[in-house]
Structure formats: structure tokens, C-alpha cells
Amino acid sequence: MKKPYYITTPIYYVNDKPHIGHAYTTIAADVIARFKRMDGYDVMFLTGTDEHGLKVNKSAELAGIDPQTFVDQVSQNFRDLMPILNVTPDRFIRTTESAHKKAAQEIWNRLIASGDIYLGSYEGWYSMRDEAFYAESELVDGKAPTGAPVEWLEEPSYFFRLSKWQEPLLTFYEQQPDFIAPNSRRNEVVKFVEGGLMDLSVSRTSFNWGVTVPNDEKHVMYVWLDALTNYLTGVGFPDTNLESYKKYWPADLHLMGKDIIRFHAVYWPAFLMAAGLEPPKRVFAHGWWTNEGQKISKSLGNVIDPIDLISQYGADAFRYVLMREVSFGQDGDFSISGMKNRINADLANAYGNLAQRVLSFIYKQCDGIIHASADLEPQDKVILLGLETALTEVRTAIDHQALHKMCDSIWQCIYDANAYVDAEKPWSLRKENPERMKVVLYVLCNVIKRLALLTFPILPQASETMLRLLGESDFDLENFSALIPDQRIIQEPHPVFPRIVDEA
Template sequence: MSQKISYITTPIYYVNDIPHIGHAYTSLAADVLARFQRLNGVRVLFMTGTDEHGQKVEKSAHAADLDPKEFVDRVSERFQDLHQKLNISNDLFMRTTDPKHILSAQEMWRRIEQNGHIYKGSYQGWYAVRDEAYYAEKELIDGKAPTGADVEWVEEPCYFFRLSSWQENLLKFYKENPNFIGPESRRNEVLRFVEDGLKDLSISRSTFKWGVPVPGDMDHVMYVWIEALSIYVTALGFPNDQSETFKNFWPTSLHLMGKDIVRFHAVYWPAMLMAAGLTPPKRIFAHGWWTNEGQKISKSLGNVIDPYKLMGEFGVDPVRYFLLREVPFGQDGDFSRTALIQRVNSDLANDLGNLVQRVLSFINKNADARVPLKGDLTEADQALLTKMNQILEDCRKYAESQALNKMLEAIWEGVGEANRYVDSEQPWSLRKTDITRMNTVLYVLAEVIRRLGLLTMPFMPTAAEKILDYVGADQQSRSLVDWEKHILIPGAQLPKPEGVFPRIVEKE
């Protein structure tokens, strides 16, 4: 049987400013899915990166009194640093200023043009520099873009992409691929937008220079969104679409992003690809926005959530856990410091941390610090192990629909079952009456802890590695593939366990 393939991407983050919690959230979600798939034996390519051209970047660079290239080098480095701190396991970090990408974007333009889908004209309309997006008059709200960005009237010669001619093709594609856009609310939003009628899209600018030159016309640079989206195939070796990497990973792609850029990915991108004679991606999924203690996050309010500060105070794994557990992935969510502390103390320290600590400390003291030798399994033992198998299948199903919070809810059902099993089987009482049964109960618990360690690894990789070390899981047993075959080996020496999740105690 051929190995399953998965190509997972974040959006390439726009470098007009330093990274914030929204960037961390998308990268974290992609990382969890990439790690989970790898544990399932899937061959994963996980790409992230930075989008470095456009008028907004040029303005930000001038405001910082820097050359645009020097400016984007500095900011891109901040994104790479954030990914490192967050323990993001990306295989590729792509930049749109990379010469390979410039060649790729220009080739994408050429193919679309050669197929008759680009023409020259002049643009008159509303443009939001902050969003790098064009808006129709009817989309404006109180004279601003739907995102709240200021708009300006633009009149300039430019090239157009015949987007209007792709309306029926796109609607047909959405119908034939009902899972192309998630969640359902975003799919409905895109359908309404396309059904309302598509206008041809202005795809070049001639009033500034910080961009990829239009092939054959150096007076124009490519509109940043048209150029930037090509990065997803640049990463696979495009324009060599006959390469093994391209043929293996395209179009098996999952594009993750915030809901504010879903239109570019769900409308412009598939239309561009079809116009160039390429297949659209398999799925895009747009998550919601965060508020902070009920307030919209903005610089002017001074309530921007700094991911570095959060990780510094609470630790990387607790922050990773909280962001993906607290809110159904795809919906808007509210960040609350109190909720974070409650989650860490209740779910991590009390539920999972206490389970690991009390079971493995008991094994350390009463089973010679070795994986216990199990006897015959009772109905209760089998029920707990079967429950863990069901949770794995549930997690696989939820991962397919990017329901990350549901994955964690399912895993914590297993944590709860394991804690109840400890209380009902009472190994401390069995120590006085039935050592064989005590060892069986302890073996089952150690094996369940191994499985919980594996299931939590995509979310909290450092903590999960510690848990697997404490139960003596060898490399072969650190996979979700055939996890019932590669169980713990009785007699294996175990290290003395230490607390995995310290409680957070707020200073008075």
C-alpha cells in the first residue's frame, strides 16, 4: 500500500509588523495537524513563511527609515524566531523575496496570460492598503473596508485577470468538492460572494515598485495577492510541475488561515490555478479571530496579546494547549488570563499531571521502578484499553475536519476514564491483598499513560516526550501506527517521575 501524503500550509504572514497571537494560533494549528499526521505514518510536508511585497510593506519600511529588503529581512526573522519558540515543526520556511519564488510567480502569470485570461486596462475603485485588497462600493461600511481599514480611491493603468469568466467554473467546483472550504459558515460566505457576481480583478500596480515585476512589462509589479499565493506551489518546485515533489504533494494540500483572507484563498487562488491549467488545492480552512477579555484586539487599545510574554509566563506547552482547547477551531474566541490559569491547573496539573505522577510514583515505589508484569485482563481493564482505541479513531476523524478542540475533548475523556479506573481498582489496597492483580492494574495504567502521551504529543510535544520517557516507551512504541502491537515491555527500567505540569499560583 502506498504511503499517504499530506501538504499542510499556514498563510505566508505579511511582514508589515511584528508577529502577534493570530499568527501564533494559525501556525500552532498547522503544527498540531502536521505532527498528528506524522505520528499516523503519513508523509507530511509542512510549509510556512512570510509575504514580503506590496504597498503596505513599502510604507512600513519608509516609516522605519529602512530599505524595504532590509525591513523585510528583519521582520521575517521575527516570524522564524516565533516558530522556533512555539516549537513549530515546519519543514519549509518560504519567503516571497526568494528568487525561486519570483520566477515561480512570474511563470504562473505567463501561463494565465498565455491561456487568454489576462488583459491590460485601467483601474478605478476603492483600495485598502492595510488589507492589500480591492473593495466594491457596496462592501464599504461607513466609508471603510469591511475589516475597518481605511480605503483610498485608486485610478491607474493595470492588468486585469478575467475573474468574471470563472464564476460558473468556481460554483461547479464548490458543488463537486463540498469539503473544499471549512468551516461551513465560511463556505456559505464564499458561495454568496461568488453567486453575487464576480468582477475582473486588477492584478498589477504601477504607482510603486516594491513587488515582483510583471513579465514583459517592467513598469508594473504584480498585485501582492496574485503573486503571493503562488508560494504554495513554489514550495513544491513550481514551475517544474513534473517534479516528484510537486506530483506527490499537489493537490493533497490543506491551507490554514484566518477568516479575513478566506476570499483570496477560496476564490482568487482556485480561479488562478484553473486559469493556469493546474488543479486547485484539496481543502482550505479558515479559523476565527481572538478578542482579549471581551475586547477587540487593537494597538490603539493597547491590548495586543504578545505570544512571547505568554510563553515566558506560562510555558510553551500550556499556551499551546489553552489556545487549541478553549475555542472550537473555526469560531471566534476570547482570550482570558483567568481561563488560561484555570485550564492549566484543572486539565493539565490536576487531571493529566496528577494521573501520571501518582501512577508512576506508585510504580517507582511498589513495582521496583519497572514496567509491571501483567496477568489476565479483566473486563474493566479491557474496557479502558478499548476506550483508548476509540479515542484514537475519534481523533483521526476530528483531525480530518480540523476539529482540534474536539480532539482534545476526546483525549480528556480518556484522562477522566483513567483517573476513575485508578479510584475503582485501588492499587494501594491491592498491594496488601493481591500483588499479581496490582501489577496488572499498574501495567494497564502505564500503557494507557503511554497512549495519552502519544495523543497529546501533537499539542504539547515537550511534555508528551517527558511522559513517554517516564513510562519507558521505546522509539517503536512512539507511533500511532499499530499502537496495540508496540505496547510497553514488562520489566523495562523506569526513571523516577517528576511533575510534568506545575500548578500556576497567582501572586497576591
């Protein structure tokens, strides 16, 4: 039986259209999900949209339509983005679904039953942009730590006894050292919890666009309590006897941007433990992008539209650049010139050129036939062994969400393969030693096959093209070390990564 693996993106807030941050998290999750599927796991990959709260309510008012119509329109923008990014979620969830409302209310009822929710009144600072409450001590120049404006709120509210969970959370972090990653985010969270936790306001009465609090219709649930529950809804909660729930919960990995680590690493495990449910196994927070060194904002007019970039450069190239350009977990700077350089140097010149020159040579000079051989020289064995080592390194990188290291390991093999071609010179061997030429080409075809399997999670379209050119139809990693059979006929190759040439 396949081992289950449950990975999620955050559900995206529907007050605006998708941007590069949404694309980044979703592509990263897709790379991991694709690799795990290839590696024999039973994967559940969940993404979706977060559709309640004050910010959505205000955005709908500004648009002059009711909230449900508004979220229907904007949620569709995110759903439409999935095939454009070539990502493969198994479930796209919306928090306005009746199944989700049922799950959120069940969490609420469990927290009431455990004595972790009580009725009081809230007075304090609230950021509509962050949908977050902040203590006076957290404000910076009268704003939230994120730079968002805050407003003073006074209203009746239910509270979650977050303060009660300070010590249990610190014990949990100590016992589960890999729960929060990268380490910089772990240190940040532990320091925050050690600084003391205040009880958390978990309902609102000043608007009604949200999940109604059970047995008190004057209140709607705090959007984050509602939103985080989606990860449970996605696998069948509140029916904990469902096969999907028993198989996939607790989640293996919640992937998100660093701005929402507190909600996932503090509030969420506290809610779950209070409700008698297991916390997820790991939360990983990646960094933010800047654009040509500048913070990205609508006011600066430098928002990066993933759909525009994909229409120009293709989904594969866009996916690769985002995964390779920065250490996953750190902040990164995006530039068009950097993207073009990566596409030309890594994809067109290194990877594409390797496949094209080898397969074209076989197609033209060997009647398109791959000749198997057991007469391998030491250098042949070394290049093939390098791919086996790379697979081990990639597995480790995936499990640590070190997606940049995944790329490094694969591209080192690509550089080594190009050096092997240059050293062996099959074009010279054609006259000097045709039998050795066949061996070299056979080795290279197996190298390209293994490279295509390793790159498939990042470059699904190009990798599939390469595998099909080689006559391969099985894309499982179980097939990784199998050698291409004798007399395999290849299709006529064509360049999979065209170079970008500036008209200027």
C-alpha cells in the same frame, strides 16, 4: 510507500511583529502535521512570510530603511517564533526568494497565454491594510468591510478575468463540497460568488516593491497573486516534473484566518484553473480571538504577545489552551484567568496528576519495574479499549480540523483513567492483593503511554517526557496498541505540569 500530505499556513505579512493570530494558525497546522507524521504520512508543512506590496513599502519608509532590509529583519522575527512555539515546518518560504519570483512570473505567463489577463486602467477603492480592492457596494460607512480605511485609486493596471470564472467556481464548489470549511465560511463564499464577480486588478504602477510583471517593468504584480503562488513555490513549481511537485500538489489543506478566506477560496482556485493547474483539496478558515471580551488592536493596547505568554507558562500549556479553549473555526475569547484555569484543571490536576501518581507509585513501591500481565478484568479491557476508540475519534477530528474535539476525546480518556485509579485503589491493593495491584499498574502504564502518543501533537515536550519515563522511544501510532513489555524499568518521575499558584 507513505501517503503524502501537504499542509500550509498563510504566509504572514511582515509589516509588524508576530501576534496571537499568527501563533494560533501556526500551532494548529503543527498539531495536524505532527499527527499525520505519527500516523504514517509523508508530510510537507509550509509556512513563511509575505514580503511585497504597498503596506510593506510604507512600513519600510516609516522605519527609514530600504524595503529589502526591512523585510529581512521582520521575516526573521517570524522565523525565530517557530522554535518558541515548538512548531516543525518543513519549509519556511519568503516571497523575496528568487525561486518564488520565478514561480510567480510563470503563473503570470500562463494567465497571459490563456487569455485571462488583459491591460486596462483601474479606478476604485483600495485598502492598503487589507491589500484588497472593494466595490462601492461593499463599503460600510466609507470603509472596507473589515473596518480598514480605503483610498480611491486611478492607475494603469492589468486585470484578471475573474468574471469569466464565476460559473466554473460555483460548479467546482458544488462538485467539491468539502473544499471550503467550516460550513459558515463555505456559505459566505458561495453567496459572494453568486452575487457576481468583477475582473480583478492584478498589477500596480504607483510603487515598485513587488515581483516585476514579465515584459512590462512599469508594473509589479498584485501582492495577493504573488503571495498565493508561494504554495506552489514551496513544492518546486514551476518545475512540474519535480518529485516534490508531483508528490505534494495539490495541497491537502490550506489553513488560515477567516479574514482571508475570499483570497484562498475565490481568487486562488480561479488563478489555478486559469493557469491549467489543480486547485487545493481544502481550505479551512478559523475564527478570531478577542482579549477579555474586547477586540484586539494596537490602539487599545491589548495585543497578546505569544512570546510573553510562553515565557511565563511554557509552550505546551500555550499550545493546549489555544487548541482547547474554543471550537476550532469559531471566534474565541482569550483571558489570562481562563488560561490559568485550563492549565491547573486539565494539565496539572487531570493529566499531570494521573501520570505522576501512577509512575511515582511504581517507582517507590515496585522498584520502578512494570510487571506485564494477561489477567485483565473487564474494567481493565474497557479502559484500554477507550483509548483505541479515542484514536479513531482523533483521526476523524484531525481530518475535519475539529481540534477542540480532538482534545475532548483525549481528555475524556484522562478523566476515565483517573476514575479507574480511584476505583481500583492500587495503594490498598499493595497489601490486600499485590498481584491485582500489578495488573492495575500495568494497565495504567499502557493507558499513559497511549495518552502520551495522542497528546504528542499538542503537547510535544510533556508527552515525550512521559514516553521516555516509560522507556518508550518509538512515537509512531503504528506502535499505539503494542503493550509495554514485562519487567520494563521506568525512570524516576517528576511532575510535567506544575500548578500555577498566584502569589496573591
